[in-house]
Amino acid sequence: MRWFENNTDKVVDLLLSHVWLSVVPIVLGFVIAVPIGWYANRHPRVRGVLLTMAGVLYTVPSLALFLILPSIIGTGFLDPLNVVVALTMYAVAIMARSASDAFGSVSPGVLDAATAAGFAPAGRAFQVELPLAGPVLVAGLRVVAVSTVSLVSVGALTGVNNLGSLFTEGYRTDNDAEILVGVIGIVALALVFDGLIVLAGRLLLPWSRSSRSTTRSPVSPIMSFAQHLRGGRV
Amino acid sequence: MIEYRSIGKTFADGTEAVGDFSLVLPSRTTTVFVGSSGCGKTTLLRMVNRMVDPSRGQVLIDDVDIATRNRVELRRSIGYVMQNAGLLPHRKVIDNVATVLRLNGVGKKEARDRSYAVLETVGLDTSLATKYPSQLSGGQQQRVGVARGLVSDPNILLMDEPFGAVDPIVREELQTELLRLQRDLDKTIVFVTHDIDEAFLLGDQVVILKKGGEVAQVGSPADILAAPADDFVRSFVGIDKGSRTLHVEERDGVRVVVDGTGKATGVLESS
Structure with a gap:
């Protein structure tokens, strides 16, 4: 671990840029996907089209997307914006389906009662549907968070610096310690993000624990993370 | 006073829930719609707060056609109690009750005070106020549902099989409670049930419905028992069973x- 001690500043810099490159797509992806999911859930016909599009989008390899984007949105090849935009698209692709399921999980009886009590449509959407979709939204967001944290590292291949740069550099210089620091850093970051989301969910949705003992995500975030590490997405 | 004038309802898929229905529901009395499933009783109830709009005819409240009223405001002025209580699972009991007042623009503090008062009115221990609905028994949830329906002191209270999902002992308690409340509060209550005993117990005016909202008989429980209109009514109220x-x-x-x-x-x- 002497390598780490000698390069702490560099690792911290890379960590910070990794955090930044992850947080923006996660937040943007969530904010964009929730209304899409809400709309898709209300319109079954649109739902199929939207979710198929999202699924197809998700099959485009990330490296290819990083390289194609500059010619589409007019950025430079080394611009971190490419990574942010691409990962936001992936985040939307995963999250839209989760969000649609989340709104679908809200009991029709409760919505009916809310309407009968005199909620206007917008009030009902924000004060009833959104919070009640919360537990499933949180589960979806956890998957998005770990998947984004792991995908950011692919950006290193296009010259956007982040913890993934420790892989490329360590591979080039045959430095196992450097690669190991990169792996540990990314796993730790993913776990921190996951923990923060779970914590935020508990604080924002105190009622959900009184009705169900655990909120389980449809796909275990760690499993999907492991898949990415195996290179499934590169 | 609520009045149905030649009401008909055909749903989008072509099923006719109500054919041609006319009735006056006098103020400050309880009218019970009773019938088997598919008789249109819930559809008729939900027309009063425009949860369902009739395909034909008019519904009037105090001689005003409610089709001319804003549906959201109309709903806020009418109490609604449904089966399984329909409470918002993410809000505490007290906030579930206060919701209706808050929607009506009542201040936070006043809404809370009034909600606590109405919880007591329906016989709920106020220590339950800070619990979430899922932590309550079915009977307690239903009382909260009634409290929510009453909290804004509406003239009209709609009750859609409110006691259908609780066990018989609790149901009896809730029925007794409702009779006591109605003695004090004098609301115009529209009550839907498939249970003829419940209908006779609670109703000043009982409306027995056949398929498609066709009226088999309207009258007080005594009138119906004394002179059942036909064999359908006789069998429905159980005279033929002895x-x-x-x-x-x-x-x-x-x-x-x-x-x-x-x-x-x-x-x-x-x-």
């Missing part, structure tokens, strides 16, 4: 009331 036809037998000088099946149901006291 449980409603009572006679008196003398046992050791006491007059015992016995039903048509030979089962003793009570003792007749001399007035």
Whole structure:
């Protein structure tokens, strides 16, 4: 671990840029996907089209997307914006389906009662549907968070610096310690993000624990993370 | 006063829930729609707060056609209690009750105070106020549902099989409670049930419905028992089964009331 001690500043810099490159797509992806999911859930016909599009989008390899984007949105090849935009698209692709399921999980009886009590449509959407979709939204967001944290590292291949740069550099210089620091850093970051989301969910949705003992995500975030590490997405 | 004028309802898929229905529901009385499933009773109830709009005809409240009223505001002015209470699972009991007041623009503090008061009115321990609905029993949830329906002191209270999902003992308690409340509050109540005993217990005016909202008979429970309109009504209220036809037998000088099946149901006291 002497390598780490000698390069702490560099690792911290890379960590910070990794955090930044992850947080923006996660937040943007969530904010964009929730209304899409809400709309898709209300319109079954649109739902199929939207979710198929999202699924197809998700099959485009990330490296290819990083390289194609500059010619589409007019950025430079080394611009971190490419990574942010691409990962936001992936985040939307995963999250839209989760969000649609989340709104679908809200009991029709409760919505009916809310309407009968005199909620206007917008009030009902924000004060009833959104919070009640919360537990499933949180589960979806956890998957998005770990998947984004792991995908950011692919950006290193296009010259956007982040913890993934420790892989490329360590591979080039045959430095196992450097690669190991990169792996540990990314796993730790993913776990921190996951923990923060779970914590935020508990604080924002105190009622959900009184009705169900655990909120389980449809796909275990760690499993999907492991898949990415195996290179499934590169 | 609520008035249905030649109401009809055909749903988008072509099913006719109500054919041609007209009725006046007098103010400050309880009208019960009773019938088997598919008789349109819930559809008729939900027309009063525009949860369902009729395809034909008009619904009037105090001589105003409600089609001319904003549906959200109309709903806020009418209490609604449904089966399974329909409470918002993410809000505490007290906030569930206060919701209706807050929607009506009542301040936070006043809404809370009034909600606590109405919880007591419906016989709920105020220590339950800070619990979430899922932490309450079915009967308690239903009381919260009634509290929510009453909290804004509406003139009209709609109750859609409110006691259908609770066990018989709790149901009886809630029915008694509702009768007591109605004595004090004098609301215009529209109540839907498939249980004829509940209908006779709670209703000033009972409306027995056949398929498609066709009225089999309208009247007070006594009127219907005294002169059932046809065989359908006779069978629906259970006269043909014998449980409603009572006679008196003398046992050791006491007059015992016995039903048509030979089962003793009570003792007749001399007035």
